[in-house]
Amino acid sequence: MSPNNDPCPNTDRLTDMDDVKFFGALSATMTHDMKNVLAIINENAGLLGDLAVKSQKKATPVDPLKVSTISEKIRKNVTRADTMMKQFNRFSHSMDHAEEFLDMQEMVMLVASLSERIIRRHGGTLTVIPPPVPCRIHARRFAVLHLIFRALDILCCDHADFASDTEKQMTVRFGRDSTLAEICFNRDPGLMIERDSLFDSPTDRALLAHVNMKVKMMDAGAGFCLCTARPDHG
Amino acid sequence: MSEKVLLVDDEKEFLDIMSERMQARGMTVKTADSADQAMAMLEKESFDAIVMDFKMPGMDGIQALKNIKTKKPELQIILLTGYATVEKTVEAMKIGATDLLEKPADLEKLAAKIKQAKAEKMLVVEKQTEDKIKDILKRFGG
Numbered sequence: 001m002s003p004n005n006d007p008c009p010n011t012d013r014l015t016d017m018d019d020v021k022f023f024g025a026l027s028a029t030m031t032h033d034m035k036n037v038l039a040i041i042n043e044n045a046g047l048l049g050d051l052a053v054k055s056q057k058k059a060t061p062v063d064p065l066k067v068s069t070i071s072e073k074i075r076k077n078v079t080r081a082d083t084m085m086k087q088f089n090r091f092s093h094s095m096d097h098a099e100e101f102l103d104m105q106e107m108v109m110l111v112a113s114l115s116e117r118i119i120r121r122h123g124g125t126l127t128v129i130p131p132p133v134p135c136r137i138h139a140r141r142f143a144v145l146h147l148i149f150r151a152l153d154i155l156c157c158d159h160a161d162f163a164s165d166t167e168k169q170m171t172v173r174f175g176r177d178s179t180l181a182e183i184c185f186n187r188d189p190g191l192m193i194e195r196d197s198l199f200d201s202p203t204d205r206a207l208l209a210h211v212n213m214k215v216k217m218m219d220a221g222a223g224f225c226l227c228t229a230r231p232d233h234g
Numbered sequence: 235m236s237e238k239v240l241l242v243d244d245e246k247e248f249l250d251i252m253s254e255r256m257q258a259r260g261m262t263v264k265t266a267d268s269a270d271q272a273m274a275m276l277e278k279e280s281f282d283a284i285v286m287d288f289k290m291p292g293m294d295g296i297q298a299l300k301n302i303k304t305k306k307p308e309l310q311i312i313l314l315t316g317y318a319t320v321e322k323t324v325e326a327m328k329i330g331a332t333d334l335l336e337k338p339a340d341l342e343k344l345a346a347k348i349k350q351a352k353a354e355k356m357l358v359v360e361k362q363t364e365d366k367i368k369d370i371l372k373r374f375g376g
Contacts, residue, residue, distance in 0.1 A: 028317070032289060035316025035337045036245050042338030043251040050258055073247070120244075121291045 018203045022146045023095075026114055030088045033117050037081045044074045087113055094141040102144055104135040104183055108172050111148040124156040124168045131174035135181050137228050139211040147207045148183075151226060154198065155185050175225070182216070182227040190221035198224060237352045238262045240279075242272045242286040242298075243314070252341075259345055269298035276306060282352040283332070285344065288315040288322065296325060303330040308358040310351035314339055 048070055055062045091114055105128065112119075112126055119126055137144070155170050171186040195217045199208060208215065208226075216225045239261050243249050246267060253263040264279070266272040270292045272284065284302065288295035295313065302309055310332040318336050326334060332351050335344060 032317040036248065039316065039337035039339070040245065040248050040251065043248065043255060043341075046341055047251060047255055050255060054258075073251075077247075117289075121289065123291060 015206075018206065019095075019142065019146070022149065026091065026149065027088075029117055030084065030091075030114060034081060034084055037077050037084065041074055041077045041081070044070050044077070091145065094145055097141045099138060099140050101136050101138055102141060104137060104144075104174055104181070105130055107141075107144050108148055108183065111145055111152060112172075115149060115152055119152065119156050119170070122156040122168070124170050126152070126170045126172065129171060129173040131176070133176075135174040135176055135183070137181055137211070137213075143207060143210045147211055147213065147226065150199070150204055150207065151183075151185050151224075154193070155187050155191070155223065179229060180227050181229075182225045184218070184223060184225040186218070186223040188222075191223060192221065236260045236262055237282045237348050238264075238280075239348055240264050240266060240272060240275060240281045240284045240286075242266045242269060242284060242290070244268060244287065244290040255341055256345070259341075261345070261348065269293035269295065269301075272298065273301060276302065276309075281309065282355055283310045283312060283348050285312045285314050285348070288313055288317055288326075296322070296329065299326060299329050299331055308355050308362060310355050312344070312347055312351060314344070 048067065051062050051066060051070075087110060090110060108128055112128060152170075156168060169188045173184050173186070175182045175184060198217065199205065199215050211228070213226045213228045216227055218224060237260075239256060241249055241253055241256070241263055242265070243252075244267050249265040249267065253265055256263045264275065264281070266275055268290055269286070272286065273293070276284075286295060286298065290298075293301070295315070299311055299313075302311060307330070311330070313326055313331050313334040314337060315334070316337040318334060323334050332354065333347050335347070
């Protein structure tokens with residue numbers, strides 16, 4: 001494509017560095033969460049050791065109920081860590097894919113679980129309302145995950161909202177008509193951010209251009225929708 | 235006399251099991267699941283040491299550390315975190331953190347650091363008292 005026909009000016013081009021920054025931010029959160037789970041497993045193992053020492057000192061048997069409770073807690077946290085690792089692995093492999101058909105609900109659910117701690121840290125609770133029929137777009141998986149992450153980031157840490165850590169109810173719903181598909185991000189209390197400053201950084205603009213989506217602000221700052229032409233239209 | 239510790243972490247399961255194990259080692263332990271709750275508890279009670287995570291909902295660990303150190307400079311704060319970059323560690327130590335341990339931590343090591351923190355707190359309190367006495371004597375021309 002000649003420079004004159006390029007729909008995406010150089011300043012708005014998605015760079016490898018943008019991808020790396022996003023990968024780094026999410027990896028840091030995930031590894032932090034995993035360390036927390038490991039710490040719980042570690043303390044439960046330590047508690048088993050404490051029980052053994054106590055029983056030896058007092059020459060009394062170890063309480064089997066207590067041991068089975070601890071063992072159940074360890075098992076539960078191993079499952080939790082395993083789920084985290086699987087999600088992180090799915091996220092890491094999202095870089096392998098070129099453009100493909102993607103189920104938007106699946107993409108939102110993955111980002112929501114990967115960034116659960118960030119959302120919680122900012123006092124947010126997120127509800128994802130499944131679409132009545134699958135909502136698909138044709139794009140690069142990693143870029144879509146990045147864009148959804150940015151949308152959730154704006155929703156829970158709206159920088160124009162100085163009380164950014166107050167409780168927020170956030171909802172994601174999907175919509176489509178004959179030609180358009182959209183993901184709508186809703187927040188209560190509403191966003192304080194102006195339409196012009198929504199997704200206004202070079203990276204945000206580049207992401208939107210890359211996945212061919214547009215931003216539509218909802219009335220009274222209730223949130224925003226990301227819209228795209230339906231790939232399966234016709 | 236046993237050490238009185240305030241344990242701050244947003245993982246409730248971690249708080250429960252840590253406090254159980256610390257109490258079994260003779261410590262008196264109170265828990266808070268956010269920095270804001272910890273700040274409120276510090277208004278009402280005194281502790282020998284605080285063991286606190288860096289990243290929690292609401293007030294961030296560094297901000298909490300600054301607030302606590304401004305209000306109660308004698309309080310010893312041990313950061314226990316899964317997230318310890320060199321920059322954050324240096325920043326925390328500059329603000330006045332006593333020590334930093336990475337999760338998962340060895341409880342015996344943490345217990346030793348808490349003992350040490352209590353001794354340091356007593357030294358700071360002694361020094362504060364000495365300064366107050368000197369100040370009074372100075373004002374009365376002694």
